[in-house]
Structure formats: C-alpha cells, structure tokens
Amino acid sequence: MKIDISKELKQLGISEVNNGVCTGIEWKTTSGAAVESFSPSDGELIASVNQATATDYHEVVKKAKDAFRVWRMVPAPKRGEIVRQIGLELRKFKEPLGKLVSYEMGKIYQEGLGEVQEMIDICDFAVGQSRQLYGFTMHSEREKHRMYDQYHPLGIVGVVSAFNFPVAVWAWNAMIALVAGDVVIWKPSSKVFLCAIAVHNIVAKVLKENDVPEGVLSLVAAGSRELGDEFFSDKNIPLVSFTGSTKIGKKVGGLVGQRLGKTILELGGNNAIIITPEADIEMALRAVVFGAVGTCGQRCTSTRRIIVHDSVYEDFKNRLITIYGQLPIGHALDEKTLVGPLVDRWAVDTYLAAIEKVKAQGGKLLIGGEVLTGEGYESGCFVTPAIAEVENHYEIVQDETFAPLLYMIRYSEFDEAIRLHNDVPQGLSSAIFSTHLLETEKFLSHEGSDCGIANVNIGTSGAEIGGAFGGEKETGGGRESGSDAWKAYMRRQTNTINYSTELPLAQGIEFNV
Missing domain, CATH: 3.40.605.10 (Aldehyde Dehydrogenase; Chain A, domain 1)
Structure with missing residues (x-):
C-alpha cells in the first residue's frame, strides 16, 4: 500500500x-x-x-x-x-x-x-x-x-x-x-x-x-x-x-x-503491569494490548512485562493470544491498522535477536516473532507482536527491547508481585489492575512501585502532560512536562534583605570588629 x-x-x-x-x-x-x-x-x-x-x-x-x-x-x-x-x-x-x-x-x-x-x-x-x-x-x-x-x-x-x-x-x-x-x-x-x-x-x-x-x-x-x-x-x-x-x-x-x-x-523503561485476582480483566486486557503493541512497542512507557496471579494466569494468557492473533498490521496511514512498522530494519534485527535470546535463556514463545513479507510489507519493517512466558531474572528480561515483545510472569503472593515488578534496573512507568483497595494503596506506597510513574487501573503508556514525566534508577531520574518540572529549566536563588540599621549574624554569632 x-x-x-x-x-x-x-x-x-x-x-x-x-x-x-x-x-x-x-x-x-x-x-x-x-x-x-x-x-x-x-x-x-x-x-x-x-x-x-x-x-x-x-x-x-x-x-x-x-x-x-x-x-x-x-x-x-x-x-x-x-x-x-x-x-x-x-x-x-x-x-x-x-x-x-x-x-x-x-x-x-x-x-x-x-x-x-x-x-x-x-x-x-x-x-x-x-x-x-x-x-x-x-x-x-x-x-x-x-x-x-x-x-x-x-x-x-x-x-x-x-x-x-x-x-x-x-x-x-x-x-x-x-x-x-x-x-x-x-x-x-x-x-x-x-x-x-x-x-x-x-x-x-x-x-x-x-x-x-x-x-x-x-x-x-x-x-x-x-x-x-x-x-x-x-x-x-x-x-x-x-x-x-x-x-x-x-x-x-x-x-x-x-x-x-x-x-x-x-x-529506558522496563514497564510492568501487575494483574491481581481482583482485576477487571476486560480493562486489563485492553490496557496491556495498547501498552505492548502501541507504536509497535517503541515507547519508553511501553508495557514490557505483565505479572499475573496464578488464579487468572491461564485465562488471561489465552485471551491475550487470541487478541494478538487478530491484530491488524499494516501501513501506518491505513485507518484499519492498529500496529504499524518498526522504525527501520535495524530495529527488526534487534527484535529478532531478542526473541532468540528469550528461547536460549529458557523462555517459551507463545505467539508472534515473525517478519512479514509480501504485498504491503515491502519495506521489511513489519513484524508480528510477540508474547513469551519467562522468568523475571532472565538477562534478556532485565534489558529493554524496544519492540513489541511482551513477557508474561506468574506470581502467587502480592508481595512477590511487587518484588518481581521492582527487580529490574529501570524504573519509568508501572501499573496495577485491581479493585482491592489494600492492594492498590500498597502498590502506591513506600514499599510499592519504585517507578517515577505508578498507575492504578490504567496502563503504563499514555501519560498526560499535566504530571511530571520521568523515572528512577537507570531511567535517569529527570522530569519533564508538567507539575513543577519547570524548576529544572531555571536557576534557583535565595535572597535575604536587611531593612534595619543593624547587622546581626545568623546563629547568634558575635563578630565585633
């Protein structure tokens, strides 16, 4: 096209x-x-x-x-x-x-x-x-x-x-x-x-x-x-x-x-969504798909990992695979397209190499990971988004692959989910899907997400400009856009004005000349 x-x-x-x-x-x-x-x-x-x-x-x-x-x-x-x-x-x-x-x-x-x-x-x-x-x-x-x-x-x-x-x-x-x-x-x-x-x-x-x-x-x-x-x-x-x-x-x-x-x-970001037994599964599915395949996985806030409770894992996995199998992939300007191309062939090669590492390190590819060819795909930049079952400690999972490669990870206890969530070098965006107040508040607490952005019942991708944007750890620690991010663009000065005829020193120091 x-x-x-x-x-x-x-x-x-x-x-x-x-x-x-x-x-x-x-x-x-x-x-x-x-x-x-x-x-x-x-x-x-x-x-x-x-x-x-x-x-x-x-x-x-x-x-x-x-x-x-x-x-x-x-x-x-x-x-x-x-x-x-x-x-x-x-x-x-x-x-x-x-x-x-x-x-x-x-x-x-x-x-x-x-x-x-x-x-x-x-x-x-x-x-x-x-x-x-x-x-x-x-x-x-x-x-x-x-x-x-x-x-x-x-x-x-x-x-x-x-x-x-x-x-x-x-x-x-x-x-x-x-x-x-x-x-x-x-x-x-x-x-x-x-x-x-x-x-x-x-x-x-x-x-x-x-x-x-x-x-x-x-x-x-x-x-x-x-x-x-x-x-x-x-x-x-x-x-x-x-x-x-x-x-x-x-x-x-x-x-x-x-x-x-x-x-x-x-x-870089290595953003995760925790999906608990108390999650609205329909909402979570929509958020995961957009977060993982939007911009063909080339956002710093793209969803890279989903940490899913044992009780909903198989159902969530099967429904996600079904959706992935139906994603319209094509020209970015075709109104029917939901997944456009990767930016260039170097990005495609990086994507394919990451998938091979997933397999070599013990992961299981569930769907995707192919380069599309034929009519409409002549540029060589189109791939099928991939889902893989992995363990969080795999070296490839610890890195950011700037492509539509989504990792599925199981958990059984909520504290374990938070530990897995935080156990990567990056700290940009994060999310939890749960209608349980105690879970969501813990996720936002001092012992919860260690990311610069932490969301409840929305995905990792698509930040509004009104909030300060940025992350922690290897994400860099900077902030842009809203809130008080403007302060980074200015130099701060403290001023003291004495409107008396005396010259007292701070801390009560006596210094008489």
Whole structure:
C-alpha cells in the first residue's frame, strides 16, 4: 500500500532537499552529509536533509547566546503569549504534521495526531505556567530581615529527542524552557529529521510576527558523525535534556557531568503491569494490548512485562493470544491498522535477536516473532507482536527491547508481585489492575512501585502532560512536562534583605570588629 502525502509535505514546507540548520527565523544553507528519510511503512523516499556541520553548530550557539541576553529580560507572561500563539499555529497544522509523524516514524495516524495534540496541550500548560514561576518566602531568625527564593532563566537548553516521539518531546522541553526565559537548541534523531524541520517551519511564522530574537528556538539536524560529543561537552549549554537509550544516556550524563552541567535524562523503561485476582480483566486486557503493541512497542512507557496471579494466569494468557492473533498490521496511514512498522530494519534485527535470546535463556514463545513479507510489507519493517512466558531474572528480561515483545510472569503472593515488578534496573512507568483497595494503596506506597510513574487501573503508556514525566534508577531520574518540572529549566536563588540599621549574624554569632 502506498499513500501520497505530497500535499502535506508542501503544507509543511518540506522540499526534496532540505537544510538542517535553523535559528528560528532563518534557515541556513549547510554542507553536511545528506541523510535520506525513508518511510518504514512503504520504503518510499520522503525527502533528504543536508546535515549541520560543527561550524554551523558554533554559529547557532553564538546566535543563541546573543538571543538569551534579550529573551531573559522579556516578562514571563509575554514569553507565555508567544507560546500561546505557537499552540494556535500547531492547531492549524495538526493533521498534516500528524500525518508526517506517522509516515516518517511509523506510528499509526491516530497516534501521530495524538502526538501533535501533546504539543498543543503543553503549550496551553506553559502559558499558565508563565504566570506561576513561584518562589517561597521564609521567616528569618534575624530581626527586620526578609528571606525568599526566586528562579532565574538558566541559559541555553540543549534538547536531544528520540525517533519514537519526533515532535512531542521537543515541545515538552522547549515550551517550558521558553516561558522560563531560556533559549533552545534542538538536536533531533537522524531517523526523523523531517518532522523537526516541519515543526520549525510552523513556529518560524510566530517568531517572525512577534520580532522574537533570532536564536531563541534553533535546530541543528546532525547525526553523531557530523556533530558528536561536542554538543554534550559544550560549557555554553548549562542544561541538556536527553531522551534515548540507557547506554547512550550514561555517556551523555558523564560528558555533561564532567563540566558540572545539568541533565534531564529520559532513558529506558522496563514497564510492568501487575494483574491481581481482583482485576477487571476486560480493562486489563485492553490496557496491556495498547501498552505492548502501541507504536509497535517503541515507547519508553511501553508495557514490557505483565505479572499475573496464578488464579487468572491461564485465562488471561489465552485471551491475550487470541487478541494478538487478530491484530491488524499494516501501513501506518491505513485507518484499519492498529500496529504499524518498526522504525527501520535495524530495529527488526534487534527484535529478532531478542526473541532468540528469550528461547536460549529458557523462555517459551507463545505467539508472534515473525517478519512479514509480501504485498504491503515491502519495506521489511513489519513484524508480528510477540508474547513469551519467562522468568523475571532472565538477562534478556532485565534489558529493554524496544519492540513489541511482551513477557508474561506468574506470581502467587502480592508481595512477590511487587518484588518481581521492582527487580529490574529501570524504573519509568508501572501499573496495577485491581479493585482491592489494600492492594492498590500498597502498590502506591513506600514499599510499592519504585517507578517515577505508578498507575492504578490504567496502563503504563499514555501519560498526560499535566504530571511530571520521568523515572528512577537507570531511567535517569529527570522530569519533564508538567507539575513543577519547570524548576529544572531555571536557576534557583535565595535572597535575604536587611531593612534595619543593624547587622546581626545568623546563629547568634558575635563578630565585633
């Protein structure tokens, strides 16, 4: 199946050959090596991008530094007004941008639209946040002294996004950073450069109309060969927000840490759902299927493990296998499709290798694990989602396989379920299905889930932007999006004001000169 999206590409300003450097206002001609973007749905060439070079990068950083000096002094509510207009502009382009996200990355169109809606939602959230960059007032122990803390803009925020959410993750970071008074340099995944270019084409109109300084929102589309560790080692960038694998995240954390910079690390997930005898099985089935096969298992919050009580295990397994056998797999833009392709053939090879490891380590494959061929599957990126019976301690189960591979694990006692749930290196998202108050409250307690996200009677995938997003352990520990995640994008300052004619010291210290 082939679908023509030439109309949408034109709407989004995507040409056959595109430059990969933008300072928010102007696109720069660059001489970096060309990257061709192919759709994993049909293998068709969409367009190519001339990558940024190291020279381009340094020019962008200079523009960003100059822009920050101006942008930080714009009142936060006025910065919020720019974000509000960006949200309005994104609304106009929701359908074509959602279609490009789907076509270039491979997630189904409904998910593509949902991702753009996330961008719109975070704009709305950030507008309100622009009037709520609160500090606290404290009582001083010294007479006629006032203490308070406040938050100042940090500087340049470097955003490195992954292929699986080619536009939303940038928005989570960039919109909050903008209202905080920061400027942003975006380095997107080389697998989805076109989505990033389309976004900058959309926001450029708003920036130009409002005379926003060049360099407030910048794009540097470059792979690691063109722009390697320099981005992370650059002292000009006080905060790097990185979304990707735990392996690369550790490297990024080390490079930024060596210069004592700040990081927001959104790394791997090995998310589990506990299904108890008190669960609503119908709800649990729907949540597991979406969590495990949505985005073809390529979400950091995808459901990787289900920990099922002995009393409902066999029934749940059989019903799950039946559903898996009926899943419509196909082109991401086909409205009948529920499971699109993996992002590329490398991802397919990784998936197949993981299944072989499951078998070698003692697991039992129940369904799936095949590469689809023939008409409609010419790209070689389509697989059948797999379910395997395993034990939690298997080495492959302890790792994150970024593909639709779901592990089934038995438990008999509830404490055992929590132990199994927590006994992995990652700690992003988690869920329990139960109508038993004591079970659900224990799952949310200090002795329950050790993840950054813990849900009751909903799945692991599909977080709302209003809450802080992120995880613990090897997931990185950073937080993005809602709640008070904005604080990471600002520097905190404590102020004490003496409005007396005396100079008392804290702690009653006497120091007379």
